[in-house]
Amino acid sequence: MVSDQKPLGSWSVKQGQIITCPAVCNFQTREYIVVHDNKVLRIWNNEDVNLDKVFKATLSAEVYRILSVQGTEPLVLFKEGAVRGLEALLADPQQKIETVISDEEVIKWTKFFIVFRHPVLIFITEKHGNYFAYVQMFNSRILTKYTLLLGQDENSVIESFTASVDRKFISLMSLSSDGCIYETLIPIRPTDPEKNQTLVRSLLLKAVVSGNTRNGVALTALDQDHIAVLGSPQAASKECLSVWNIKFQTLQTSKELPQGTSGQLWYYGENLFMLHGKSLTVIPYKCEVSSLAGALGKLKHGQDPGTHVMPRFVNWETPQGCGLGFQNSEQSRRILRRRKIEVSLQPEVPPSKQLLSTIMEDSEKHIEVEVRKFLALKQTPDFHTVIGDTVTGLLERCKAEPSFYPRNCLMQLIQTHVLSYSLCPDLMEIALIKKDVQLLQLCLQQFPDIPESVTCACLKIFLSIGDDSLQETDVSMESVFDYSNSVHDEKMEEQTEILQNGFSPEEDKCSNCDQELNKKPQDETKESTSCPVVPKRAALLNAILHSAYSETFLLPHLKDIPAQHITLFLKYLYFLYLKCSENATMTLPGIHPPTLNQIMDWICLLLDANFTVVVMMPEAKRLLINLYKLVKSQISVYSELNKIEVSFRELQKLNQEKNNRGLYSIEVLELF
């Protein structure tokens, strides 16, 4: 927002006069130019205060726009379609201005480019629902007229234009009243300037804005691949600024503008300017280099399958036996070259090729044998890429043949440690469909880059899968310690466990909420000391606890989990917490147990996401009270620790003072 910034300068015309053309800056002379009352030109600079006293020129025809870009003199476009350079016009303001466009033809939009250091002006006119484009080249003084064909949807009205330019074409983008963006390519060098040519437009983006909004629609091209659109995406929704990637047809980002806009949008120097409510809003936006990974951010499924570009698997690691770092690039280039040769010449079938061909047709059993063979060979230079290609091949076949599911193969491939989620997103998708918890657990353990939505989908399955079906699976129990062992000692240990953590119900002042608890103390002990889930489920949940996540992305997905599952998970976490607090180091037994921080973070996350639901559930009441007390006890522990720290510091001071008394000493030191 720039509303709190003060303007650097402000000028106004006399009452009764109307500014009819936006003021522009002449970059060559650092002057401003504005037109009022259609024909009166005013030129001034920063030092001028009164617009009335500055240079004035009255022209013979009405001006549509003054156009100015850096590096060239401004142009004046008249309403009748004629164009003049500013200098030439000022030399003789009253010169005759010819009429270029026909009667009833109205200029709708215009833009001024520099192409190969030559100015090019384009303007669009409309007459009875037909659109025409004029391109004026200034080096050759050629004006070319094109008729824009609207295609099948003849009666749509074009709401807004924008254009970008590359070497050969001006890409004219138009936002139609049907909410779609169309693109028209206009050649910069006309093939035959004399003939009236027609141009066809092609659909670029569908349903970007709602078809029936009338005001506040605008678009502007940011670079070759990005456009910004102002308007409401759906009929009822608020107005929105959205940036689209046209290369990948994806929504890059969007921002709601609740106070409404006026349908004006500019992009200048990596900033988007727009009117929002009564203020001018500036949003800095920089187009990143358009990449698939960047485009995958939003509306992933809306992607056109045709444009889906599969990234090649690249072997980033130096092949073994390769020496110093600076050789890497050469080495990899050599590999690439060799791979190319393999593809083109196929001197003999290498094992990797053979494997890939096996995948496509053979039976699961056979594939497994082949994969095992290949893995035994191990580190060939293109090991990574072959593994990647193999998994992709397998998954493609899985999708094509629903009965095909080479589970053992996949498990083996995951265990090579070279795969990641982004290399084969389909893998977990298929595993989720098949409810293969074992594979999912393996993925969670191996992949560093699982998106939060997928983590959450895994969690859902882990919580909802029946105990009986869990029995059949063979999940890794590494992270689970057999908690049942310690149950016997529980009664004796209970008191100390609680005290160690500052958790002492006697001291608790919240006696009201305690009452219910105290009724059935026996029950409570049982509840908190026996694991609420079977060990196999615990192992799966531990895999979730170990996975990396970002809170912001995880929270919305956590809301989708049914309340009883949330309570179950919370109970389990609470159980883990109690187990943790049993020993002084606050750790769980076992080889790779969840840490206290992970447990606490997940408790907080679950409560944050589902508090309103959980608080309404009678069966979760006790759990919530327990958690409340847990938090309270933690706070008191921390405050105690802080107190102890202060006491220690005082002791240290006393100690120092004591040492100071021995300021002087005589010691024996043997030197010679």
Place this chain on the structure above:
Amino acid sequence: RSTSGAEPESARARGAGAERGERREGERAAGIRCVAYNNQSNRLAVSRTDGTVEVYNLSANYFQEKFFPGHESRATEALCWAEGQRLFSAGLNGEIMEYDLQALNIKYAVDVFGGPIWSMAVSPSGSQLLVGCEDGSVKLFQITPDKIQFERNFDRQKSRILSLSWHPSGTHVAAGSIDYISVFDVKSGSAIHKMIVDRQHMGVSKRKCIVWGVAFLSDGTVISVDSAGKVQFWDSATGTLVKSHLIANADVQSIAVAEQEDSFVVGTAEGTVFHFQLVPVTSNSSEKQWVRTKPFQHHTHDVRTVAHSPTALISGGTDTHLVIRPLMEKVEVKNYDAALRKITFPHRRLISCSKKRQLLLFQFAHHLELWRLGSTVATGKNGDTLPLSKNADHLLHLKTKGPENIICSCISLCGSWIAYSTVSRFFLYRLNYEHDNISLKRVSKMPPFLRCALQILFSEDSTKLFVASNQGALHIVQLSGGSFKHLHAFQPQSGTVEAMCLLAVSSDGNWLAASGTSAGVHVYNVKQLKLHCTVPAYNFPVTAMAIAPNTNNLVIAHSDQQVFEYSIPDKQYTDWSRTVQKQGFHHLWLQRDTPITHISFHPKRPMHILLHDAYMFCIIDKSLPLPNDKTLLYNPFPPTNESDVVRRRTAHAFKISKIYKPLLFMDLLDERTLVAVERPLDDIIAQLPPPIKKKKFGT
């Protein structure tokens, strides 16, 4: 007794004195307030909260080669170098001062009539000086060859100007005030922009937001640091905020930008220093952005000031440490400059000792303390601490009059004379000892030429007093009974006014050696009152020197850790010194990072030289072979039970002990007694105001 000789007892006065800090007096260690780096001379000026200004020569192993004593009423708030390596400071007394780096005094002080001065900046050309005052005025001064001349005021602001920065072209100036930053046009002196700084701090609105520092870059960006913990980037052309980094929960107090404008450093009240660098957005892209790259935590307290040399980040603050953190990517060879440096202790001697009466004189900023060492009747073996039969006595507490800090002090060997000097006065006292009582009598009527001494020394028989004055002259004064007589003054060679900072006298009283900050060492014949010789000039400043008894060899230690031995009678380096230079010192010896501050000799062991720096003391035995780079330099004193063969094989000329550290002073009292003064860092820290509290548990 071992075959190798006596075992000196060491009287260890733990932390009994140091220049700064003595709890009884409530005299706090003076924290660092400003640092200013001069690229041309590679020197660093440092000012402290007590008004002391020190100059470090970064090319000479960070040696503190000059210092200007502090003054109670002169709290410096700003320090800068102008063209021609002229040093200026400004402070809360409202004056701008220029320092004479040759004569080591203050050239002049100019009142700017704007109330306390909070900030000062030299124009990029180095010819103009801008100060920001309490009353909101910004005043421009022209630097003339011998003074400064007020030129004009800029538009007056409504509150104090805490920071100033020139645009590298010299056309504009950014000024940080309370709650806003102003951009001035230098030509017209008018404020063209006022950029309001957000008071919000972590969502809580603070009362005020103080802009502690600003930096103006050549592309027009103004970087500000403020009390709300923010580092902000402003576009000075439009007066708009471009980017904001919240980096601390407390004040960000200082900023310094590299000359290439590709990196800058900020210091926070939490003791953290952050490095920001201008790095490409993606590799190979020409577009760059400022990224916070490295945090450093070398301080416990507020980092009041930072500087950016081409190869290092320099920071200083309330905790009194000066930290020089090299930027490894800028350091080409692994040498002295590649190591982190933390300078805590002064590079000069503040303690003198009366061997005959076993007294120690400690010099503080505003007082002197005289202590008598304790004694014991017990004996013990190596490493024992003996029970005291008499503890050390605090005999005398001599407080200076006036606001000036003490420059130097000395007690005579016999203990009957004490002399000290401030900038404007020289004091000489005669002490009388009657049993346990001592009486003190000031020698009055000091001659006018004895006004400001940089170094004082008594001859060994206490009959002569040598005074190095700040005018470059060396005075010899005859002492007898309670009176004194001016004998002679060695005037500096014509054309030079370089002050002498170090003095050494031979035990027979015939020779006097004097050294300045850069020129060589001069040796005078005291009997004939004429210059005897000048030791060949060496590139690095002298840190300590002493004349050996009997041989009259002058031992000189330089800041690059070289030690020379020069025979005064022969007017040439001794053979041993030539051998050492030919073979070279051990690389670990050369890599030590504190200078040698004191050299002494054992009266019965002419082959031994005793010297110490802040972290070790060393006995050089000239009769033993020199260590080469393959031998272990720090071999602890060999145990006596080892056979002679082993001892001889492992022994080399350097016997180093690190038992006592930080070591401020060490000297031989007699053949068997060594006195060492330590100053534990914990004691200094304990006297500082508590640092910003950070919670250790629970966040």
